[in-house]
Structures are given as C-alpha cells and as structure tokens.
Amino acid sequence: MTPKGASNTPALYHGGVPGLLPGDLLLPPVVTGARSCADYDPEHCRPDRIYLTTHREEATVYAALRALGGGGDVYEAEPLSELEPDPPDLDTTTSSYTTRAATVVAVVRRAVPVAEALARMRMAVAMLETAPALHALAQGANRDGDEVTFLALARHTK
Numbered sequence: 508m509t510p511k512g513a514s515n516t517p518a519l520y521h522g523g524v525p526g527l528l529p530g531d532l533l534l535p536p537v538v539t540g541a542r543s544c545a546d547y548d549p550e551h552c553r554p555d556r557i558y559l560t561t562h563r564e565e566a567t568v569y570a571a572l573r574a575l576g577g578g579g580d581v582y583e584a585e586p587l588s589e590l591e592p593d594p595p596d597l598d599t600t601t602s603s604y605t606t607r608a609a610t611v612v613a614v615v616r617r618a619v620p621v622a623e624a625l626a627r628m629r630m631a632v633a634m635l636e637t638a639p640a641l642h643a644l645a646q647g648a649n650r651d652g653d654e655v656t657f658l659a660l661a662r663h664t665k
Contacts, residue, residue, distance in 0.1 A: 577621030
C-alpha cells in the first residue's frame with residue numbers, strides 16, 4: 508500500500524502520546540523512548556514502527572490505553588514511508604498498518620479516558636459471546652495458535 512497521497516487511500520488514524528499538533532512527527536518508540544505495546548507484547552508489536560488504522564474507534568482504544576491512566580490523543584496521520592499490513596502475513600484486507608514515521612495531519616480527539624477503552628472492549632466481548640461466527644473467527648484467526656487480541660477481533664466486527 509502506498510502512503511496517503513493516493514486518491515483511493517482512506518484516512519489513517521493513530522492513537523497515542525498526547526499533545527502533538529498538525530505537522531508534528533509520529534516517531535516509533537525506539538526513537539522517542541515512549542512506552543508502547545512492544546513493552547508488553549514484543550512478539551506482536553514492533554518498537555521500530557508506528558501503527559496506523561483506518562478505524563478511528565480502534566485508534567481511540569489505543570489512545571485510551573496509551574498510559575495506565577489513559578489520556579492519549581487520536582490523530583489523523585499521513586505516513587512518510589511505505590505502509591505494511593499488520594499483521595504482515597494477513598491474506599485478507601486489513602485496517603491496520605505499520606510504517607517508520609508519519610506526520611500528524613489533524614488532531615481528532617484529545618485526552619481519551621481509559622474507561623472508554625474498557626467499555627469498547629466489553630462491547631466486543633459481548634458481541635463475541637452472542638455471535639457464533641465471530642467466536643469461530645476468534646478461534647481460527649491466528650494460524651500460530653496464539654491468543655487473538657481484542658483489537659484484532661474488533662477489526663473483523665466493523
């Protein structure tokens with residue numbers, strides 16, 4: 508996929524560190540020293556990349572979980588290098604991508620509370636419990652047999 512200059516590329520969002528402004532750079536944790544999902548899940552999260560999604564709601568969850576007390580921001584972003592699907596071995600269309608860096612295009616939302624992320628996760632779990640097809644997807648979504656995260660499932664429920 509090419510960076511967001513192409514006319515058919517949807518808006519891309521990033522949820523993370525608060526306080527950035529349009530024109531600021533989004534850089535990976537290995538450069539900034541910021542905490543990231545790689546601190547907790549290095550097998551699935553890379554500290555040398557930033558993550559973008561076409562789903563504003565997904566970026567909102569990441570913004571809320573950015574720090575223990577929440578408070579991260581949601582940005583519309585434009586990648587500065589080639590986008591890679593996340594996870595990289597997906598056979599289908601994905602809504603999540605990684606890139607080396609991006610520019611903040613717009614601030615979508617400030618200070619997302621952690622309670623909002625928890626509510627969104629509870630909704631996703633409730634949907635899984637009531638939808639057998641989604642439960643089956645959760646069981647087979649990862650060929651390596653690893654647990655499927657909420658956000659991976661949420662991508663398939665939109």
